[in-house]
Amino acid sequence: MSGITLVSNRGFTLEGQTGQDAPLNIRGMTVSYGQMPAVYSIDLKVKSGSIFGILGPNGAGKSTLLKAAMGILPVVSGQISFFGKPLKEARHQVAYVPQRTSVDWDFPATVYDVVIMGLYPSLGLLRRISKSDKAKVAESLSKVGMQDFSDRQIGQLSGGQQQRVFLARSLVQQADVFLLDEPFAGVDAATESAIMLVLQNLQAEQKTIVVVHHDLSTVTTYFDHLFLINRQSIAYGPVGEVFTKENLTKAYGGKLGSTQLGTIGL
Amino acid sequence: MLWSALSLSLGYNATLVTLGSSLLGAAAGMAGTFLYLSNKALISDAISHATLPGLGLAFLMARGFGWDERQLAILLTGSAASAALGLYFVTLLTQKTRLTQDTAIGCVLSVFFAFGVVLLTIIQTVPGGRKAGLESFLLGSTAGMLYSDALLILILSLFTTLLLLVFLRPIKLITFDASYGETLGFSSRRVEILVLFVALAVTVLGMKIVGLILIVALLIIPAVSARFWSEKVDVIFLISAGFGMISGYIGSTISAISPSLPTGPIIVLCSFGVFLTSFIFAPQRGILAVALNHHRFQKTVHLTQGLLLVAQGQSIYEPKTHRLLRRLGYVRADGVATEVGNSMAAKTLLNERRWSHWNKLVRDSDQFDDQTVFSLMDIEKKLTQDQINMIDQGLVQKQQGQV
Numbered sequence: 229m230s231g232i233t234l235v236s237n238r239g240f241t242l243e244g245q246t247g248q249d250a251p252l253n254i255r256g257m258t259v260s261y262g263q264m265p266a267v268y269s270i271d272l273k274v275k276s277g278s279i280f281g282i283l284g285p286n287g288a289g290k291s292t293l294l295k296a297a298m299g300i301l302p303v304v305s306g307q308i309s310f311f312g313k314p315l316k317e318a319r320h321q322v323a324y325v326p327q328r329t330s331v332d333w334d335f336p337a338t339v340y341d342v343v344i345m346g347l348y349p350s351l352g353l354l355r356r357i358s359k360s361d362k363a364k365v366a367e368s369l370s371k372v373g374m375q376d377f378s379d380r381q382i383g384q385l386s387g388g389q390q391q392r393v394f395l396a397r398s399l400v401q402q403a404d405v406f407l408l409d410e411p412f413a414g415v416d417a418a419t420e421s422a423i424m425l426v427l428q429n430l431q432a433e434q435k436t437i438v439v440v441h442h443d444l445s446t447v448t449t450y451f452d453h454l455f456l457i458n459r460q461s462i463a464y465g466p467v468g469e470v471f472t473k474e475n476l477t478k479a480y481g482g483k484l485g486s487t488q489l490g491t492i493g494l
Numbered sequence: 495m496l497w498s499a500l501s502l503s504l505g506y507n508a509t510l511v512t513l514g515s516s517l518l519g520a521a522a523g524m525a526g527t528f529l530y531l532s533n534k535a536l537i538s539d540a541i542s543h544a545t546l547p548g549l550g551l552a553f554l555m556a557r558g559f560g561w562d563e564r565q566l567a568i569l570l571t572g573s574a575a576s577a578a579l580g581l582y583f584v585t586l587l588t589q590k591t592r593l594t595q596d597t598a599i600g601c602v603l604s605v606f607f608a609f610g611v612v613l614l615t616i617i618q619t620v621p622g623g624r625k626a627g628l629e630s631f632l633l634g635s636t637a638g639m640l641y642s643d644a645l646l647i648l649i650l651s652l653f654t655t656l657l658l659l660v661f662l663r664p665i666k667l668i669t670f671d672a673s674y675g676e677t678l679g680f681s682s683r684r685v686e687i688l689v690l691f692v693a694l695a696v697t698v699l700g701m702k703i704v705g706l707i708l709i710v711a712l713l714i715i716p717a718v719s720a721r722f723w724s725e726k727v728d729v730i731f732l733i734s735a736g737f738g739m740i741s742g743y744i745g746s747t748i749s750a751i752s753p754s755l756p757t758g759p760i761i762v763l764c765s766f767g768v769f770l771t772s773f774i775f776a777p778q779r780g781i782l783a784v785a786l787n788h789h790r791f792q793k794t795v796h797l798t799q800g801l802l803l804v805a806q807g808q809s810i811y812e813p814k815t816h817r818l819l820r821r822l823g824y825v826r827a828d829g830v831a832t833e834v835g836n837s838m839a840a841k842t843l844l845n846e847r848r849w850s851h852w853n854k855l856v857r858d859s860d861q862f863d864d865q866t867v868f869s870l871m872d873i874e875k876k877l878t879q880d881q882i883n884m885i886d887q888g889l890v891q892k893q894q895g896q897v
Contacts, residue, residue, distance in 0.1 A: 322677070326673050330671070335670050335727070349679055
């Protein structure tokens with residue numbers, strides 16, 4: 229963890245980490261749907277204790293990157309490690325928050341039912357749910373401000389509430405690194421700031437947070453490190469160095485007008 | 495006769511058949527719950543139709559080897575094998591080509607069934623083949639069912655039920671959110687195979703009783719009916735098992751009394767009765783409850799809006815609102831509010847002001863509720879007295895501020 233500077237094989241300057249024990253380390257990862265690479269030859273080392281943003285235009289492969297890292301999608305090539313170990317050995321240290329639109333919210337379950345799923349690995353098949361398990365669920369729910377919603381049918385939740393439930397489900401896992409896929413998409417402002425507060429509290433507990441994000445206007449306030457992607461790596465490092473007009477134009481191309489750049493202060 | 499059948503005292507064999515179909519119904523109801531919740535209901539149709547060639551081949555093979563070709567275990571093993579092959583083809587077509595699952599099911603189902611029918615026709619021409627009674631597997635028949643057959647169905651149904659109960663957690667998890675389940679280390683593929691295996695087992699076991707054409711109903715209808723009664727998957731799972739069990743029980747009882755009635759269709763009609771009852775009478779989700787709730791809601795909206803107009807001294811133009819207020823004695827025929835009407839209007843206005851102040855407080859704080867509460871509910875029933883006192887203070891301050 230000393231301040232040695234590394235140069236990755238793609239030529240980006242990496243700082244801060246020497247070891248293989250980064251919370252998430254991706255090397256040469258390519259994922260494809262059919263013959264078309266969705267992400268190509270990605271190198272990425274997430275700095276421990278950071279709130280790390282993954283930013284790029286629609287279809288840039290942000291979510292694909294996260295899913296492949298979590299083993300949900302198969303990779304064509306590349307190596308992925310969490311804290312220097314393959315996912316299989318580090319599963320208990322990693323929590324994933326999928327996009328809330330990826331599930332059917334009409335599924336017959338209450339908020340409690342969904343959150344306790346985060347404890348299934350430790351519960352195993354048949355172990356009874358104990359008082360302390362229930363306490364963990366209640367604690368997670370109160371962290372996201374949903375303590376009064378435990379018995380609520382999930383079909384009755386608003387978008388913001390759904391997102392909070394998913395976040396609470398990942399919190400009960402008591403992981404060390406959190407990977408969130410578009411947690412701010414389609415949620416209300418109160419939920420966005422509540423989620424951000426939870427993430428900042430996690431950071432204060434030395435946890436690492438990786439967030440797939442699309443809203444340019446909040447990048448500099450939310451993240452300390454940034455990865456710009458458009459199928460390939462565009463730029464990577466501390467947010468101040470990466471979040472520049474030049475890099476954004478590279479990632480977004482013509483889709484980003486000068487007025488948009490103006491509104492985000494660049 | 496009916497009573498002795500229902501109370502399981504119609505002889506040892508009949509009792510065993512009834513128990514067997516009840517338990518089969520329960521197992522089908524449970525397996526079906528997850529097929530239904532993961533939108534895979536139709537896969538059971540592919541399974542059942544794909545059993546037919548296996549059934550015919552098993553019969554012919556057993557004959558060839560000189561075994562007893564009417565042995566249920568042999569026939570069911572053959573059926574299971576060809577159903578598994580059919581499932582494999584469906585999965586293969588879905589994964590390796592751009593075909594959607596329903597298309598793949600359509601292809602596999604019809605080809606397997608056609609092959610099976612050809613085999614059955616050939617068997618009819620074989621000496622002694624006509625007596626084999628293979629056609630009873632199409633629509634099910636408990637008449638002439640052996641003690642050993644019933645026992646086999648009973649034990650295997652029990653086994654599949656237990657299998658589902660043991661793996662209930664991973665099954666729930668993967669059915670709701672497969673990707674997340676994967677990240678927790680549960681294999682969605684294995685869970686899928688498990689559910690399909692149970693569906694296959696139920697289908698094959700049900701061939702003798704319900705018949706392969708109708709077994710899909712026993713997998714799906716109890717689950718769909720159970721969905722009307724609960725919002726919790728565990729409860730739906732149990733209700734569905736119960737519905738399947740009742741259908742199996744009543745259906746096989748009826749067919750025990752009058753053996754000329756086909757068992758399978760009777761069981762399916764019983765489960766349809768359960769569905770119809772659920773569809774109409776279930777609280778919350780049943781159509782009666784939905785209509786009633788809508789009516790009640792509409793009434794509340796009209797009442798609230800009407801009383802607010804009264805409170806603001808405006809006239810009511812909407813005829814429906816006017817009629818409602820008149821019927822309740824809140825306004826007179828000429829549209830002037832009565833004494834009761836005025837006091838109700840004042841109450842409604844206060845309720846409205848309190849809610850709008852509360853909503854503003856919620857919006858301003860980081861405290862959350864992004865579902866705006868409209869003033870249709872009585873605030874005194876929704877919030878605590880402390881909260882209401884706080885709101886009232888706020889309202890007083892606001893008024894003083896304006897003055």
